[in-house]
Amino acid sequence: MSDELVVEGLCAGYNDLGVLHNVAFSVPHGSVAAIVGANGAGKSTLLSTIAGLIPSSAGRIAFKGRDITRENADALPGLGLALVPEGGRLFPFMTVEENLQLGAYSPHARSGMAARIREVTAAFPVLTERRDQLAGKLSGGERQMCAIARALMCRPSLLLLDEPSVGLSPLMAEKVLEIVAGLARDEGLSVLIVEQRVTEVLEIADEAHILDHGCIVRSGRAQQFLADRSIQEAYMGL
């Protein structure tokens, strides 16, 4: 299986504060990879760096074999890489439909936008009902679904998800993670997910990487991590 994303020796941070140190891992095509770790381990910084929002100070990021280390964030949806940031960051004074349309802003995604909205909302039927509602008025779960649907509008091959279940009830969180797993399984989408609900995310992931103080300390099959009590106690707070 070829790699959708390869990260090698990545270092990044904020001003003089280094957060990521020599991070290396890969995401095979069509798989779900989870990044787990304690609060402040650098998980969100890692996704933001891959998505071009934070510049890296060293290392390399390759997406579908192409070096994207120095690409601007606004260029990446056009290449097929989409990030769903923590909290969704919908445009609150725009309708659900307008949010979805903006997800297809990249030139390659604009043709057939109406059809794409139908495809995407098929996975999230509630969004069809809320189509004309302001995104700021959605419930937490609906907001997260809308954010994922918006990211799918650019027809990505790699979806980065930052804490998709944050602020959701356990039931809703499970539903969102099920949808994510379904997207990878049915549409061949590669997914890199950062999540606090460790057990739930390991259940849907193929591979997992443990991030600790900005370094990847363990990588392996997600099921193997689920079964290894010592790893869970040492790194996952379980």
Added chain:
Amino acid sequence: MAEFLNILAIGLLLGGIYALVSVGLNLIFGVIRVVNFAQGEFVMLGMYGAFAAQTALRLDPYLAPVLVVPALFLLGCAVYWVLLRPLQGEPMMQVFATFGLLMVLENSVLAVTRGVSFSVGSVLSDTTIAIGPVQMPLARIIVLAAATVVAAGLGWWLRATMPGKAIRAVAQDRKAARLMGIPVERMYMVTFGVGAALAGLAGCLLSPLYSMSPQIGMNFIMPAFAVVVLGGLGSVRGAYVGGFIVGLTEALAGFYLDPALKHAVLFMVFIAVLIIRPSGLFGVAGAEEVGLREQS
């Protein structure tokens, strides 16, 4: 009754002028979050542009926008890219930079014109339309019509087109907009260019009404700030309606109370509106926080 209707018409027509000048100012503030002190100078440049077009090309000032509006758009884009973009993340410095630009533009025009005032005429400037007892100069009706078309057109463009939606998205959350593939800096540049172009249009249409001088922009920018805050920061509809509130207040207070009191009354209305609705008449409560959210 005829007297009252005439004062009402004067207020509405004055409101049209304020609305036309304020729409661009409000667009720039709503999207880029910069209070552009030089907006009045863009109006002034539009007026001088109409004068230049008439002098050099014998172009009627109502046809001058064909040349002046694109020129001001390009100037606005250049000003954003050269002056404001390097100060991104320093909002106070951006405001001071626009004040510096105001001085540069005003003094440059003063140096070129040596303080001599100019005026332009149009075949339409002396025409007056009478509706019953109300007399209305055609030149002012044209400004009112232009303000209406500009506010409606800009509102439609922002609501219905992809570039318009992208500009609204950038105004609401710059980081999320980048994740959609929207080139944020380019959107800011286009917005500033459109704001400057609208000021240029206002300048052309106002040129037959006013004798122009390098300081004339100040006459428009002070009421425009009142209009923008009254109507709601960032709201095109607010700028349009706010223009009429300011125009009508000035006209009615100036006639029925005392001309010297018209600004005092205007700012009493201004304070009253802000006490009742701090976000302005059409501002969305909370929109400020969205626009000013941490934008890393």
